[in-house]
């Protein structure tokens with residue numbers, strides 16, 4: 185195993201290194217450990233330990249991440265009048281801390297421990313921070329988490345519950361990113377920020393592809409829709425389907441209020457430029473990429489190479505998608521997690537979904553993390569001051585059940 189620069193192909197030994205020493209480019213993990221799955225671990229992605237980068241089984245920190253359900257979405261299919269095909273939901277909310285980040289963090293923290301790290305640092309819009317806090321607690325390590333001051337309460341509470349040192353920084357996510365890099369160096373901690381900075385963490389995301397393929401009975405989907413901040417999950421899905429005869433087209437979904445990759449895609453640009461201050465309810469993909477625009481450019485190339493597209497969705501479309509997921513399919517997703525569903529009408533209108541397509545939507549984060557958007561939606565909540573009056577309560581229920589949505 186080694187680390188290799190995506191830009192200049194320089195290689196480095198498998199250490200904790202966050203950029204190419206020759207050109208500053210993004211590093212990727214080349215090779216796999218071949219490790220026998222260690223006994224005694226919870227069910228999940230470490231069943232495929234041989235494909236990951238950890239060589240010392242004692243270093244593995246697992247809470248049972250990965251191997252999440254893939255659910256057919258019949259009501260969403262019916263809600264899209266022009267759609268003919270299959271829509272599947274890869275329910276990443278079922279990971280231990282409630283988001284797909286657990287895959288990356290389990291892989292990243294385990295490798296960091298193997299390489300001698302004493303503690304971990306992570307800049308996060310919330311979900312990665314919650315994941316790092318949980319896995320650091322599991323490992324008995326110190327953790328410093330840096331989040332933007334406006335991060336949703338659910339995520340902040342979750343991070344703090346695990347005992348991490350939590351720093352709230354004013355402004356957008358990129359300011360947290362810079363501080364995390366500086367603190368990691370100062371403390372000698374591993375940086376588990378889940379942009380493209382930690383190649384061991386990014387490598388842990390590739391197993392989502394083989395999981396989907398196995399769950400589809402060996403079929404490769406035609407399209408995979410991916411909520412996208414800087415885009416390591418796009419990389420993970422691309423890697424996961426590398427070698428398939430016809431890999432899926434990858435669709436990077438961003439919010440209209442923070443869409444640097446979509447903007448570059450639509451302009452036909454070679455490189456992504458940074459966004460200003462994000463303005464969207466989708467906190468999980470509110471990444472303006474200031475100072476690490478190359479991460480966005482990496483994702484842009486992956487999307488283009490796959491024959492896919494990048495699409496931005498409005499906050500109203502996100503709310504409608506959250507409602508459809510929650511009421512139609514029983515899934516409770518945060519705004520970012522619902523973004524692939526929000527993108528479907530747009531892709532259909534633009535003729536980008538072929539007849540009979542098998543479409544997989546990655547539902548990346550749990551609704552528990554950000555209840556605000558749901559609290560503002562119409563709901564069938566009724567105060568019952570006199571619960572002893574059963575006839576009156578039953579009439580109220582009858583009326584409420586009969587209401588048109």
Ligand SMILES: [Zn+2]
Pocket residue numbers: 189190191192193194204205206207208209
């Ligand atoms: Zn390089």
